[in-house]
Amino acid sequence: MKKSVLFGALAATTMLAGAAAAQGTTTLDTVKARGELNCGVNTGLVGFAAPDANGNWQGFDVALCKAVAAAVLGDASKVVYVPTTSADRFETLTSGKIDLLVRNSTWTFSRDNDLKMDFVGVNYYDGQGFMVRKDLGVSSAKELNGATICIQTGTTTELNLADYFKANNMTYTAVTIETNAEGEQQYIAGACDAYTTDASGLAATRAAFADPENHIILPEIISKEPLGPAVRHGDNQWGDIVRWTLNALIAAEEYGITSANIDELAASSQNPEVKRLLGSSDDLGAMMGLDKEWAKRAIKASGNYGEIFEATIGSATPIGLARGLNAQWTQGGLLYTPPFR
Amino acid sequence: MTNSAFYVRKEMLPQSPPPAREAGAIKWARENLFSSPLNAILTLAGVFSVLWLFWEFTPWFWRSVWHANTLAECRDIITAAYGEGVTGACWAVIKERWPQYLFGFYPSDLYWRPVLAFILMFVALAPILFTSVPRKMLWFTMSYPALAFWLLWGGSIWIPVVAMAGFAIGYLAAKVALPVGGAIGATILAIVAPVVWWVVLAGAVADLLDQILPIAIEGVRSREFGGFILAFTIGVTGIVASLPLGILLALGRQSDMFLVHKFAVGFIEFIRGVPLITLLFTASLLLNYFLPPGTDFDIILRVIIMVTLFAAAYIAEVIRGGLAALPKGQYEAADSLGLDYWKATRLIIMPQALKISIPGIVSTFIGLFKDTTLVVFVGLLDPLKGITDAVRATTDWKGIYWEPYIFVGSIFFLICFGMSRYSMYLERKLKTDHR
Structure with missing residues (x-):
């Protein structure tokens, strides 16, 4: 009984709004x-x-x-x-x-x-880059063969990463994360060797670390992100x-x-x-x-x-x-x- | 010799205490914690992990910082006090963003309105939750939804008043129609009359009343809601509306009437078969394609409707369990007393079925309240992730992670634990059998 009331109100709202809306x-x-x-x-x-x-x-x-x-x-x-x-x-x-x-x-x-x-x-x-811990001893993205990489799902960065590693004949293990904050946390906790996202995001992330001097952003930019x-x-x-x-x-x-x-x-x-x-x-x-x-x-x-x-x-x-x-x-x-x- | 038999003892031995392993804490520990090698290992592992957690977290909590303006400042304070490389909790973020966690972007000079609505909510709930409160208070309870709506969203007072009048009109219509059209006629009229009122007349009447006697307070728009005020608005409305809806659905599913039965089954199975997120996305995005451009169908209202329908389907099934647990004799006893369907349901069946279903109903409520955080996916700022992400996105607080989650999690725990304890109180109070 209540249900019909709700649906009735819903449908009616829709129609009323339709009549009121200006067209074209x-x-x-x-x-x-x-x-x-x-x-x-x-x-x-x-x-x-x-x-x-x-x-x-x-x-x-x-x-x-x-x-x-x-x-x-x-x-x-x-x-x-x-x-x-x-x-x-x-x-x-x-x-x-x-x-x-x-x-x-x-x-x-x-x-x-x-x-x-x-x-x-x-x-x-923008463009996609990598951040790694300094003590990893890596100075180029080309040295990341076999690395574990934290990456946000559902973004263009995920596809870029796959393309880049394929083109350079390297392999990687992806640790997929949902948001930037999670990615930082995983990276700090050591769940991945490298963190990848747009370079602007990497800079902001690095700046918020307690020890930014221990992390470096690798020089390679692997994608175009206008x-x-x-x-x-x-x-x-x-x-x-x-x-x-x-x-x-x-x-x-x-x-x-x-x-x-x-x-x-x-x-x-x-x-x-x-x-x-x-x-x-x-x-x-x-x-x-x-x-x-x-x-x-x-x-x-x-x-x-x-x-x-x-x-x-x-x-x-x-x-x-x-x-x-x-x-x-x-x-x-x-x-x-x-x-x- | 009087004592010819040496083996008869004349005086009682003093009672000696039971062996140490058979008494007190040791006995309890032996029986419960170390009753077998496997249990002993599990106990040790458990104790070790709890201690380890304390060992890891207590210092972090101990080094809490409450007064700072940025995360960097927090870190500096901790470093200054405890030395290089030490970490600590930075609760200053909660302190600074406290209003945002509670009210979202609600105008700060109007904070008293949601606070008042929150306090009045308990007044309105009191007669429902505790039978010792005077019954007259129920009138306030019934008018509370309109009052809360007015306090939260503001605007003209006539909108909620006219909306509430719809219920009164439905009730009156049923009263008038009952002698003429019988139960079915009254039921139909009780549905049709309010719908006609809301759809055709309500808007015009509200406008008219507004012109005659304009009473209005400053309006607040839905997009300004956020944080706990949003969780409470959605959660409480969903809880209050889903229970009656769920009862009706459960009765509908038990009904002999073909259409009612099939509709109830179809509705319940459909809603339960679809994830809540899907419903939320439908409400927020899919509907926009069907509604004409420029339609302003409030997003919070849409979400509330979806959450209510979702919870109602679950409640219906919980109550159906309660109905199924009632012995058939109860239905027959009600019939033999000459009660009609609604009276039998109201006086005999439902009180017993609801009592049986309390744990399930409260579980659904708790689930619903926690599910309000899912509104983050349709761009509303829920306290757990919406506000937290917004806070983290400022340069001041970027990099903060655990503190907001712990804070919001504890508030949710308090509320859900409260609901759970109340349901246990209610179960004890209503316990009439001798199982």
């Missing part, structure tokens, strides 16, 4: 109407996304969510952070629960095509907004626009590219359904790409990552944004 609207309209951006983030990854003691989300990925919210809604705080696990992140995006996924997800062919998502850029170029924001397939306008917000942050660093001097530059810069970017001339925002100053607000939210990097994962933080591949193309890195014109 773009993601931009939905977000504007809602007044909030639903941004899928990691449930917790050091430096990239984590809530602090007051529940405020912070990190490298979170900063991009803020920038998009600032560009679209004019307020960087209008973000609903939806924590997603590695198991449900893509479903959460394709099912419409979130508008944008910024969850250190590797851009791969099958994810882009088969899973009906669009990766719109790369905000961090981590980037993803949106649903099919809404190109929304994809463009996210792509160009990221590009605006990168361009801002290239042109020396920081959160400190942005107002001054917007008012007085003579550089035509800077003027177009900040909306002092032309009206680039209108081409994708935004106003003139969208990029200015996005950059103001947490600073340009370099500022975000230094504040969340850069060399001044405990994680201490070097820019490496994530430097501007002018500095020998891979960050290269198409021109704003």
Whole structure:
């Protein structure tokens, strides 16, 4: 008897909601109407996304969510952070629960095509590495033949590891683990000789050890892990907004626009590219359904790409990552944004 | 000679104590711990492992740090006090993140609301748990769900009021229909009337009342729930809702009516055959494909529904065991008294069947409460892993491992142990036979 009541209520809720929902609207309209951006983030990854003691989300990925919210809604705080696990992140995006996924997800062919998502850029170029104890006496991944290796299941790292060892004609024993924290614990307890994950994760893990000096990260990077924001397939306008917000942050660093001097530059810069970017001339925002100053607000939210990097994962933080591949193309890195014109 | 027979003793010997091996602790140990070589070996091994555990863990607990802001600071304090390379527990993480473990991201100026709801929960539970509490208190118990909902989520007071009115409407409809339509008509109306109310009228009535007399407190959204407040909300609602649902399912499975019987069997077997995680994923992800985009069907509500249905199926089977254990004579006695089905069930059958089923029911409840931690897989921040992972993901506390688990584990233990002890109290109190 009770059951039928429940199902009845369930079905009715569904129908009512169906009637109420607007049809055929773009993601931009939905977000504007809602007044909030639903941004899928990691449930917790050091430096990239984590809530602090007051529940405020912070990190490298979170900063991009803020920038998009600032560009679209004019307020960087209008973000609903939806924590997603590695198991449900893509479903959460394709099912419409979130508008944008910024969850250190590797851009791969099958994810882009088969899973009906669009990766719109790369905000961090990562790669898979190895960490070993110093007293193991290993200085190269090529010497890991026969080693026991701790590896997270269900990630691209697992496949990369198998590929790498096969290509180099070596064998290994995998100790599979579910989360990063478990992996660290297994590695510290000596259950495996080496721990492998993305190099950024290794650096953060090593930095948190009681004795970081006794562990080394091997020089080999065995895979390409371009981590980037993803949106649903099919809404190109929304994809463009996210792509160009990221590009605006990168361009801002290239042109020396920081959160400190942005107002001054917007008012007085003579550089035509800077003027177009900040909306002092032309009206680039209108081409994708935004106003003139969208990029200015996005950059103001947490600073340009370099500022975000230094504040969340850069060399001044405990994680201490070097820019490496994530430097501007002018500095020998891979960050290269198409021109704003 | 008076004493001609030397072998007759005249005075009693004083009682001597039993041999040392046949008395006291030694006897007990001999009988229970060292009764055979195998037992002796097992005993020694057991004692050794317990001592070893203490040996390993006591110093770690002893060197606890309670005041620090980061894990590195904890380590420095321990190193400064006990020397290089020594490890110790860093409970400072619990101290710093205490509100987050309890409330998740609930707005901190509104903490009093869940706390009040928590305290009132015991007031509401008292008349159910202890018969010595005045029966009038049951009225408060019945209105508690609406009150708790209002305190936790806030918003207009009319939403919970109107929702609760549905139950009253169902009851009244059954009362009115009973003389006219008989038991079946009354039952059907008791289901249809509230559904019509909730689906068609409730929303409009709530809006109307809200315009006439707007009473509202600050709303809190489901995504701000986390930690123990989430575990309690899901656990307590699931426990409270799954028991009546389980009773109905158990009765349905025993029913002679074809449809009711088949539906109950189908439901129970389906739910029991599927892992809870599958149901949670269905609730969180699969439903989104069927619901139109932009639908805001609360995630906690979805999870509660799934957890309740899951527990109800198990409860139904536990109670069916209780029903099966009743002698047939009890059913026949009820019939011979002229009681109808619902009266016989309510007055004769269920009190006995439920009494038999107490251990099984409480086991299911304990299981349900512990299963609330599984909501981490649908992106809700449960205390065990959700909050802990979030805490570990800050640079301050990265690398901390055992302390959060030990802390959350002990709280869960306290609650589950409490439930278990209460069920034993209840069994003793209701024990009327002389087995």
